[in-house]
Amino acid sequence: MSPSPALQLQEVHKSFGPTPIIRGVTLDVVAGERHAVIGPNGAGKSTLFNIVSGRFPPTRGTVRLKGTDITGQPPFEINRRGLSRSFQVTNIFPRLSVHENVRCSVLWSLRYRYSLWHRVDRLRDVEDRTERILAQINLSARQDVPAGVLTYAEQRALEIGITIAGGADVILLDEPTAGMSHSETEYAVELIRGLSGGKTLVIVEHDMGVVFNLADRISVLVYGEIIATDTPDRIRANRAVQDAYLGTEHH
Amino acid sequence: MMDGRPSAAVSVPLAGVAARRGRRAWPWLLAAAGLCVLPLVPGLDSNFVRSLVSQMGIAAVFALSFNMLLGQTGLLSFGHAVYFGLGGYVAIHGMRLINAGLPIPIPLVPLFGAAGGLFFGVLIGSVTTKRAGTVFAMITLGLGELVVAASLMLTRFFGGEEGITANRTRAPHLFGLTFASQLEVYYLIAFWAFLSVALMSAFTRTPLGRMCNAVRDNPERAEFVGYNPQRVRLLAFAVSAMFAGVAGGLHAVNYEIVAAEALGAARSGAVLLMAFVGGIGSFFGPILGAMVITWLQVSLSDYTTAWQLYFGILFIIIVLFAPGGLAWLIALHLPLARARMLHTVLPGYLAALAPALVMVLGGSLLLEINYRLATKPELGTRMSLFWVAMDVSRPWPWIAGLAMLAGGFYAFRRSWALVAAGWHAASERMREDGAP
Numbered sequence: 030m031s032p033s034p035a036l037q038l039q040e041v042h043k044s045f046g047p048t049p050i051i052r053g054v055t056l057d058v059v060a061g062e063r064h065a066v067i068g069p070n071g072a073g074k075s076t077l078f079n080i081v082s083g084r085f086p087p088t089r090g091t092v093r094l095k096g097t098d099i100t101g102q103p104p105f106e107i108n109r110r111g112l113s114r115s116f117q118v119t120n121i122f123p124r125l126s127v128h129e130n131v132r133c134s135v136l137w138s139l140r141y142r143y144s145l146w147h148r149v150d151r152l153r154d155v156e157d158r159t160e161r162i163l164a165q166i167n168l169s170a171r172q173d174v175p176a177g178v179l180t181y182a183e184q185r186a187l188e189i190g191i192t193i194a195g196g197a198d199v200i201l202l203d204e205p206t207a208g209m210s211h212s213e214t215e216y217a218v219e220l221i222r223g224l225s226g227g228k229t230l231v232i233v234e235h236d237m238g239v240v241f242n243l244a245d246r247i248s249v250l251v252y253g254e255i256i257a258t259d260t261p262d263r264i265r266a267n268r269a270v271q272d273a274y275l276g277t278e279h280h
Numbered sequence: 281m282m283d284g285r286p287s288a289a290v291s292v293p294l295a296g297v298a299a300r301r302g303r304r305a306w307p308w309l310l311a312a313a314g315l316c317v318l319p320l321v322p323g324l325d326s327n328f329v330r331s332l333v334s335q336m337g338i339a340a341v342f343a344l345s346f347n348m349l350l351g352q353t354g355l356l357s358f359g360h361a362v363y364f365g366l367g368g369y370v371a372i373h374g375m376r377l378i379n380a381g382l383p384i385p386i387p388l389v390p391l392f393g394a395a396g397g398l399f400f401g402v403l404i405g406s407v408t409t410k411r412a413g414t415v416f417a418m419i420t421l422g423l424g425e426l427v428v429a430a431s432l433m434l435t436r437f438f439g440g441e442e443g444i445t446a447n448r449t450r451a452p453h454l455f456g457l458t459f460a461s462q463l464e465v466y467y468l469i470a471f472w473a474f475l476s477v478a479l480m481s482a483f484t485r486t487p488l489g490r491m492c493n494a495v496r497d498n499p500e501r502a503e504f505v506g507y508n509p510q511r512v513r514l515l516a517f518a519v520s521a522m523f524a525g526v527a528g529g530l531h532a533v534n535y536e537i538v539a540a541e542a543l544g545a546a547r548s549g550a551v552l553l554m555a556f557v558g559g560i561g562s563f564f565g566p567i568l569g570a571m572v573i574t575w576l577q578v579s580l581s582d583y584t585t586a587w588q589l590y591f592g593i594l595f596i597i598i599v600l601f602a603p604g605g606l607a608w609l610i611a612l613h614l615p616l617a618r619a620r621m622l623h624t625v626l627p628g629y630l631a632a633l634a635p636a637l638v639m640v641l642g643g644s645l646l647l648e649i650n651y652r653l654a655t656k657p658e659l660g661t662r663m664s665l666f667w668v669a670m671d672v673s674r675p676w677p678w679i680a681g682l683a684m685l686a687g688g689f690y691a692f693r694r695s696w697a698l699v700a701a702g703w704h705a706a707s708e709r710m711r712e713d714g715a716p
């Protein structure tokens with residue numbers, strides 16, 4: 030028997046009021062793969078991430094993480110089971126320093142939880158991991174600055190840093206490179222490629238260069254339905270995908 | 281551990297750690313030494329000063345516990361005196377048990393307060409901390425009223441209007457301490473206040489303490505890094521209530537009585553005032569606020585019955601013009617002090633101070649006249665204010681008050697230019713000095 034997929038969505042539906050947004054998504058993400066989700070604006074990509082990460086429950090259907098049913102669980106439970114996500118709209122702790130932003134995400138995973146017995150700035154393991162993440166996202170020099178005053182690109186980098194700092198093995202990134210310059214995007218892609226070794230990555234991305242460069246498999250979400258899941262080459266060649274989505278960009 | 285040669289890549293982040301740690305022991309040692317010798321210093325060795333500083337210590341613990349919620353966790357409580365009062369009641373009942381023969385020395389009574397505060401903090405907090413923001417504030421307001429109402433009904437525990445009394449001298453005497461003198465009580469309060477402040481300061485550097493800030497800033501994101509914001513809030517609430525209970529326990533030892541006012545809305549309002557006046561953005565701000573407000577409470581209430589009115593005005597002025605409180609004002613001047621440039625801004629301040637005093641004098645003259653006429657009409661129109669006898673049926677006192685208020689305000693506004701000029705000069709000089 031093959032190991033259970035990292036993520037398994039079965040017939041997931043989501044409606045906001047009477048409006049169906051996710052209309053029956055069934056998807057397996059294999060452990061260790063880099064999986065891209067693409068689709069036009071408003072297709073429901075972020076909504077799908079919100080369901081998987083516990084921001085809100087699906088109207089119908091089940092979500093499994095590494096074999097365990099996590100449907101409707103709160104975000105912190107899902108995070109503790111090893112899933113971490115980033116946000117399309119930067120979602121950081123603006124008044125805390127950059128260093129502290131990353132550290133917040135390290136604490137639970139190193140089992141310090143709600144501890145009242147540790148001095149947080151004397152924890153070697155916390156400090157080490159925080160410094161390492163800061164170096165990875167190129168923010169070591171800015172670590173004592175309040176996160177709220179970072180530039181947009183720096184905040185996007187921090188967003189990724191917070192997401193990966195907890196050491197989760199399933200990582201969802203929602204448009205991590207949106208708004209970045211060309212060189213910043215290149216750096217971010219290398220960072221993502223580097224950190225995803227041994228981890229499962231699901232990434233929503235509009236930049237097709239990034240998608241075809243990074244992804245092992247691609248799912249195409251259109252109007253709340255996945256119309257195709259396949260390797261990059263075959264997605265490029267897929268008629269339905271071309272018609273529905275890639276049409277304008279195809280060459 | 282390290283093999284001799286730290287590379288630049290290692291030493292740079294470590295330097296950052298050192299900067300972030302940057303906490304020294306000497307201010308604490310200095311404070312401890314100061315508390316020890318203060319009541320013995322000639323001139324300050326009166327029971328009045330000892331009692332005043334004791335009250336300041338109690339207020340400081342209470343205000344810091346309040347700011348653990350507001351400043352650190354982002355929870356505005358309108359009913360924080362509930363935990364002060366309930367802690368105080370548990371402590372006073374503990375003292376009664378001691379009076380009846382329970383073999384516990386008086387210095388441990390604040391622990392009763394801590395236990396009481398913690399117990400009710402967990403009990404009530406498990407309801408209130410389900411939500412943050414406005415809903416939380418509203419619930420604390422309602423619960424505050426509820427507890428006050430309950431205290432008037434459950435007279436066996438709360439003692440009704442008169443409250444519950446106990447005797448701190450009828451207890452096992454540890455090291456010969458009888459607590460019959462204000463000096464011994466002072467040392468008891470100073471010890472517990474110092475310990476509480478140190479523990480609350482340590483709390484800010486624990487994983488839980490840091491996550492309180494994270495939940496204050498962005499509870500949603502905290503959920504996605506593994507933390508349950510409701511749990512963080514509840515724990516902060518419980519710890520905060522525990523320290524409020526310690527303050528209540530000290531209050532019980534100090535006064536040997538706890539009555540319904542200990543948990544009432546006025547005290548909840550006062551602690552909010554202390555925190556804001558001192559500054560909710562810094563750890564030590566509320567201590568400053570507690571000291572200033574306690575001092576004003578004690579001294580103003582000797583001179584005027586309208587002191588709460590002045591507190592209201594002070595509160596509005598602080599919130600409008602110095603939202604960071606006294607701590608912020610001090611922090612503003614620290615760079616100047618370090619650069620030895622305070623003298624550049626001082627003339628402006630002095631120029632502003634004189635008209636400000638005239639303005640305040642005029643304003644309070646008008647206030648006092650009105651207050652006296654409204655609250656004690658039977659005493660007639662002759663009165664003595666600011667050591668001057670006057671008859672307010674004549675126009676002159678009113679004209680004098682108005683003239684001082686308006687003239688003072690006018691001159692005060694004009695003096696701002698001088699203050700601004702002083703600051704301008706100082707920052708110019710600092711920029712020049714700072715340039716390489």
Ligand SMILES: Nc1ncnc2c1ncn2[C@@H]1O[C@H](COP(=O)(O)OP(=O)(O)OP(=O)(O)O)[C@@H](O)[C@H]1O
Nearest residue numbers: 045050068069070071072073074075076077117235
């Ligand atoms: N909380 C919500 N309440 C109501 N409608 C919502 C909510 N969240 C998303 N929607 C709607 O669901 C649809 C899908 O939104 P979603 O953000 O998932 O799209 P997306 O594929 O991520 O688009 P984009 O590429 O622009 O980010 C949109 O029409 C959006 O308005």
Ligand SMILES: [Mg+2]
Nearest residue numbers: 074075076117
């Ligand atoms: Mg989206």
